[in-house]
Amino acid sequence: MVMRLMLSLLVLLSAAVHAELTIQVTQGKQSAIPIGIVPFEWDGLQPLPEDVRGIVNDDLGRSGYFRTLAAENMIGRPYAPEQVVFGDWKNLRQDFVVIGKITYDGSGYAVDFHVMDVHQKVELFHHRVRGTASQLRDMAHYISDFVFSKLTGIPGVFSTKIVYVTTNRERNRFNLNYADADGAREQLIFTSTQPIISPAWSPDGKRIAYVSFESGRTAIYFQELATGKRQMVLNMKGSNSAPAFSPDGQRLAFVHSEGGNPDIFVLDLASGNVSRLTDHYAIDTEPQWMKDNRTIVFTSSRAGGPQVYSLDTITREVKRMTFQGNYNARPRVTDDGRKLIYVHREDEGFHIASQDLATGAVNILTMDTQLDESPSVAPNGSMVIYAATEADRSILAAVSVDGDVKFRLPSKYGDVREPAWSPIF
Amino acid sequence: MQTNALYKALGLSLAALLVTACSSKDVKEEEGSTVAQVETATNTVDQAALDAAAREAAAREAQAALLAQTVFYFDFDQSTIKAESKAALTAHAAYLAANSTARVVLEGHADERGTVEYNLALGERRGEAVRRFLLANGAAAGQIEVVSYGEERPAVSGHDESSYEKNRRVEIKYQSR
16 A cells, blocks of 8 residues: 555656646735845856746745836846945835845855845845755745845745645546745645645644545545655544644644534644544534634634634633624634634625734735635735635635735646645744 | 446346236136136236236336435535435435445535535535435434535536536445445
């Protein structure tokens, strides 16, 4: 069995039918900061294996927080601070300029880069990053994270990963994939002829929990990303689904149902003990922990249709959180605990909504995509990635938590579903 | 395939009845010299047997038609069995009650609208509603298993109400007859 599984994995890997996600920005912030990322100086004889400046430019541009300047519109190509003519950049209406130089010393590459403030006419930051040829893409994302966090005050998420499921039209091939947050470097984690749903990251980013139907019922598996090692964790009679790690990594909330009554349970990962958290004849599902390691938000049909509730795992007290509309489900909470993100039905459409937990104000974030589901929040709380239907296909799309920035990651192959954004590594 | 097996079973019993009818006719022909009264009596018996066979065949055919219905539909976000499903489900329950070795899997499904895990739960609820109906009408608990596929395996791939209503369903799959 294991052998056969390994063989089919190998065959699939060599066939390499990649979803190939590509990002298309559909809406940016009005207040985006103008920034010029100057092509980095490189005096090597061979072209670089990765376009480092291009990756940084794309990262910052599609974050929505920055408006980048095309290289052909630049007046000069400075790579050292003393070469920067601030007046030129001011005329180009830029606020900041990033310049740099890439060198190779026989063992690896180094990028020296500088962030220049056009208005104050000073160098704000100087930093150096090193790595091998295969790490050039990581180095580029590192530069993006550095610039983003220094200029916005928000941690960058360009070095994070996403996992997602791809499937064919016949629904007889399901692939669990792993890629950079920009869709690059996709790798296959697991493939099956049976459905795969609900991937969830461990808080250390080292493993994925997910639900596979391969055993004839829904069971929860863990898989290590570094080794590919796979373990069946929960296969109790009935169904087992919707895994969610607690932020401290010690417990796994999940849904178990025997006799058609799904309730929220928790598995203590050290002891293997399972305990029940809810016991209601309605559907209770889609648990997600809040940062306090104590409160769980979840979906329940106890008021008729699906609504979002909070559950105190110690007192078992349940409180309803959503009141607007007759379909609110699959809640996620931003790490700062300020916003509740969920699937909301508005008229006949399903969209992603954000609810301010202090004021209760609801903001529909995605009126331009259809059948939105599976929202997953970036670890810096800035963006939500979700699945939507576009022209008869399921694609991934992202929207900023304030609704200002939107981009899509359409796949060239099949349907893409169930995205889950990694923690910051 | 399930339907074929059933028709085969029905065909056999129908053939047996016809053989019975024919053999009595054979007897009658061999005893060609017997009095008309006896022949009439024999004819009456034959007719009655044939009528009964026809009625039984018709009933079995009706039953087979009900058993041939294996997909049952639901309203959005609902797991209540519709009135139109009950006759066929009752026939499945009777079949399970009469055939203790028969086993079914009830596959619950939802349309693609709404969330993946909620739809998984909804598919399970639908399967469970059918399971309870079959149990209440004579099937045994050990004969039935419920599996939900949620929105993962739509019957049709469209994104309109006519597609959705075909996808909100429970399919009865016989594992053994």
